[in-house]
Every structure is written in C-alpha cells, then in structure tokens.
Amino acid sequence: MLSIRHWKPLFIQHQPILICLSYLAPIEIHAITLGPIVFSRNKIGAVTKNHESIHFQQYLETLFIGFLLVYLWDWLMGLFKYRDGRKAYFSIRTEQEAYRHQQDLTYLQTGRRRWTWLKE
C-alpha cells in the first residue's frame, strides 16, 4: 500500500466556473483544491499539479477542516495587517509552503516533512 505521502487528489480539469470565482478572489484562480478534489480551469500543468498536491497533503494532516480554518485565519490576519487582498493571500502559511516548493516536483515524494507550513 502506498504511504499517505504518495496519495494524490483527484484532478478535474476544464472547469470554467473558476473564471467566475476569479472575479471574487484577490488573484486569478487557475486551480483550487477542495479537500480531495482539485478543479482546474484548463489542462493542469506539472507545477500547478504539484502546488495543489501540496495543499492536498496539508488537508490530510489537518483532517480537512483544519486546513480551511488555518487558511481563513491567515487570510483574515493578512487582510488586517496589509489591507490588501493579494498580500493577504500570499501571507497564508499553507500557500507559502506550496509556492516555495511547487517547482520541485520531487518535493512530496522525498523532501517534505509533515506540518512544514507551520514554520512558514
């Protein structure tokens, strides 16, 4: 059996609803991870797939609800601090881990330690 660190989310591509969501969000959304499912606007590239797979691992280690609570908390704290939705988004600890390591396509298989985002 594959260890949990090798689990991957389910990728559902070509979802134009993300274009609508982007009008509400501080950044342009090309993909979003909701629990075990990743929705993407177009065909998903390797780097984005890696970014969203990092989020999936964060979801697993926080039993899903924890990810959403941390995400919301960090975003609100960022908004309070920066008064800027885009800066608030990039201040979210789980996003910082995902952006920092998205280019390293072996990160999830080899380098990642659990709860890394807590140290961001």
Ligand SMILES: [Zn+2]
């Ligand atoms: Zn992200």
